[in-house]
Amino acid sequence: MMDILRFATAGSVDDGKSTLIGRLLYDTKTVFQDQIDAVERASKDRGDEHVNLALLTDGLRAEREQGITIDVAYRYFATPNRKFIIADTPGHIQYTRNMVTGASTADLALILVDARKGLVEQSRRHAFLATLLQVPHLVLVVNKMDLVDYSQEVYESIRDEFTQFAAKLRVPDLTVMPVSALAGDNVVSRSDNMPWYDGPSLLHHLENVHVASDRNLIDVRFPVQYVIRPQSDDWHDYRGYAGQVMGGVLKKGDEVMVLPSGFTSRILAVETADGEVDEAFPPMSVTVRLEDEIDVSRGDMICRPHNQPAVAQDIDAMICWMDESSPMRLGGKYAIKHTTRSARTIVKQLQYRLDVNSLHRDEEATALSLNEIGRVRLRTTVPLMADDYTRNRNTGGFVLVDEATNRTVAAGMITTVS
Known part of the structure; x- marks a missing residue:
């Protein structure tokens, strides 16, 4: 099963989030030709000098006419190495709630900064929200480097200022990189315009950042969503508890406890739509069957007897x-x-x-x-x-x-x- 990386983008207004995502979609060839043709026509009609890749992501016409993104837009693309789910969040201060929504399930947060403007209030706000939401990986993307002549001094000044601020927030993993979403520098491939930068391209980092260990595989947490009792003679004795694994690893034979009752049992089987599996881990959706008939309802939690919430x-x-x-x-x-x-x-x-x-x-x-x-x-x-x-x-x-x-x-x- 191919790994999935969920990441959120954030930044101040007009920092180029939509253009960056459009560049990722365009350069990884994950958009259809008719979409590209439509964007090229729209860019020409608007009088844009370049193909406006932001139009690939700004889905609502009202938003496009205002030139802003005003809601969380989810995009999907894949490379041979990994699948990606992008939450494109708006930059306005009044849409803090949208940033919270977009980052709540993210493995990584991309914070964009305009190289001409440097860090602004929204940059710090979004970094704080990302750490508040426990997003394990943070990437500061210094965008529009083409508009500051690919200056190493400008980049390092922004990098150093943000690194000092991030130290107050105890960011688990911080990466900083210079890009030009419009020109494609350091987005999918390394740029010849910034030979002083020896780090990876953005896509290379997204493909290789390690996220599996960020998920809690220690504490078994299985909230019961639905009790399955088929009304059939063939399945008369069947009782299963369906839900999504939210922590730990569930295996046949494991001793478990059901909360809040405190009753214990052992796992008889772990099943998916494709049949029984050896083990289940986040974020798999499975049905768990227990050896004993105990009272289990929606909202109950299956966990380990000696490792309880x-x-x-x-x-x-x-x-x-x-x-x-x-x-x-x-x-x-x-x-x-x-x-x-x-x-x-x-x-x-x-x-x-x-x-x-x-x-x-x-x-x-x-x-x-x-x-x-x-x-x-x-x-x-x-x-x-x-x-x-x-x-x-x-x-x-x-x-x-x-x-x-x-x-x-x-x-x-x-x-x-x-």
Whole structure:
């Protein structure tokens, strides 16, 4: 099975994100000829000097006419070495929530910087959000090097400034590279215009960055999504528990525990749509059968007896508020969706609101408005089986939903459970 890399792109307005993605799609020959012809015609009609590769990714006509990207757009392409899923997120400050959405499942984040402008407020904001969301690999792409005459001094100045800022954020893995998305320098192949740069091209880095070990293969976490009981005489004794493996490795014969009941059993079989498999690991979707008939329902968690998540109703979390119609207030009541479990929750405390540009903590804040980030304490109506987000992004993340409107109003990352 070919490896998949999920990566998100972010940057300030007009830093060239869409052009960079268009260049990757164009140079890897993963777009159809009729799409290329349409883009060439549109570029000519607009009076563009070059073929505007950004039009390959800016899907909505209204966006194209404004010259901006305003939502998260997902793109897919593949090379002989790896498959890729790209989340192209907007650069505007008012779309912080879109960046959170796009980066929440990413293995790698690309942050673009215009070489002429250097680091701006949004560059730091996006770097902070990427580390808050525990994206394991960060790539700073210094774009538009052709507009600064491929200057080594300009590149190194931006690289050094960003490296100093990233040190405050404890970025696990940082790579910096100079490119020109418009001209194709260092995107798919190494550029002759920057002989002073001895690193890989962007595509080479994306193809070779190691992501398998970033997934939690230690703690077994299997939230039950659906209980399978076929209504057939041939399958009278069949009882399976379907879901997605969110951590660890499941094998036949392993001793497991079901939470919150605490009952234990052993795995009788691990099955997929293609039949029984020897083992299952993230992010496989499988059906697990147990040797004993114990009470298991949707929202329960299968784990190891001696390696359990916390079972708690009091949760401390960082949340990004996503609702434009009403702010989050103390005492607010919401539905919470965590793995496959749903409950209701109340905001017991807002510990501070965080300024993501200065990292200042406002401990006097009493509410969170659209795109604001803060640390809160929640009390849920039923226990959640949760880990800290730093340990497992799947079992450490959740969303809050306004029950009256059914809108998702916040995304949360659990910091501690008690």
